[in-house]
Amino acid sequence: MSALWTRPLSIEILNEIHVDTAVPRLGIEFLEVGDDFIRGRVPVDGRTRQPMGILHGGVSVVLAETLGSCGAAFSAPPGHRAVGLDINANHLRSVADGWVNGVARPLHVGRSTHVWSIELSNERGQPTCIARLTMAILAPREASR
Numbered sequence: 396m397s398a399l400w401t402r403p404l405s406i407e408i409l410n411e412i413h414v415d416t417a418v419p420r421l422g423i424e425f426l427e428v429g430d431d432f433i434r435g436r437v438p439v440d441g442r443t444r445q446p447m448g449i450l451h452g453g454v455s456v457v458l459a460e461t462l463g464s465c466g467a468a469f470s471a472p473p474g475h476r477a478v479g480l481d482i483n484a485n486h487l488r489s490v491a492d493g494w495v496n497g498v499a500r501p502l503h504v505g506r507s508t509h510v511w512s513i514e515l516s517n518e519r520g521q522p523t524c525i526a527r528l529t530m531a532i533l534a535p536r537e538a539s540r
Contacts, residue, residue, distance in 0.1 A: 399431050399501065404469045409433075418461055421454060426496075433462050436496045449489040450523075455515055456484050459526035462499035463511035467530040470504055474535040477509065484526040493518045499528075507532050 409425040417423075421442055427434040437443060437450075437458045445451040460482055467477035495515050503510040508531060515524040 399470045399504070400428075401470055401473055404428050404433075409465055413461075417457060421457060423458055423461060432498050432500045433466050434496065434498045435462050436494045438494055439490050439492050444491075449491050450495060452484070452486050452524075455486065455495065455524040456482060456526065458495065458497045458515065459484060459499070459513035459524065460528055462497050463513050463526070463528035464530065466499045466501060466511055467509040467528075467532070470501065470509065471532045476533045476535075477530045478533060479528065480508070480531050481529040482526060484524055486524050488517065488521055488523045490517050490523055495523055502527070505532075 405428055406425045413419060422438040422440065423435055425433070425435045435458060437454060439450045443450055443454045460479065464477060464479060471477050495517060497513055497515045499511050499513045501509060502512050508529060511528045511530070513526040513528060514522065515526070516522050
């Protein structure tokens with residue numbers, strides 16, 4: 396386990412927590428967990444294209460938020476929750492087929508917020524989207540008395 400991850404993290408764990416969510420419905424796959432990054436991809440197919448035949452920009456944002464949110468959740472202190480505050484994305488190049496790959500890396504891992512950079516690219520390695528995700532890190536709730 397790296398210094399970034401505060402609990403065990405693997406592709407298998409990521410797949411387990413995403414059963415019956417948007418992730419498998421869109422065909423998103425987790426590819427690699429490194430010491431300070433999570434890599435995944437999404438297919439460009441009938442599930443993910445918009446009417447002009449290219450990857451829907453919202454799907455790029457779903458991939459980015461999925462990767463960054465997982466990173467924040469697994470690098471937050473045990474018992475804490477990571478919830479999204481803000482995401483922005485710049486769409487740089489359209490993709491009509493194949494796969495879009497993404498990698499999320501932390502820019503800031505603080506006590507109450509995390510900021511993650513997520514870079515998406517086509518199969519030729521050309522950038523397609525760059526996103527920045529800000530997550531709130533919430534302390535465990537006290538039990539009701």
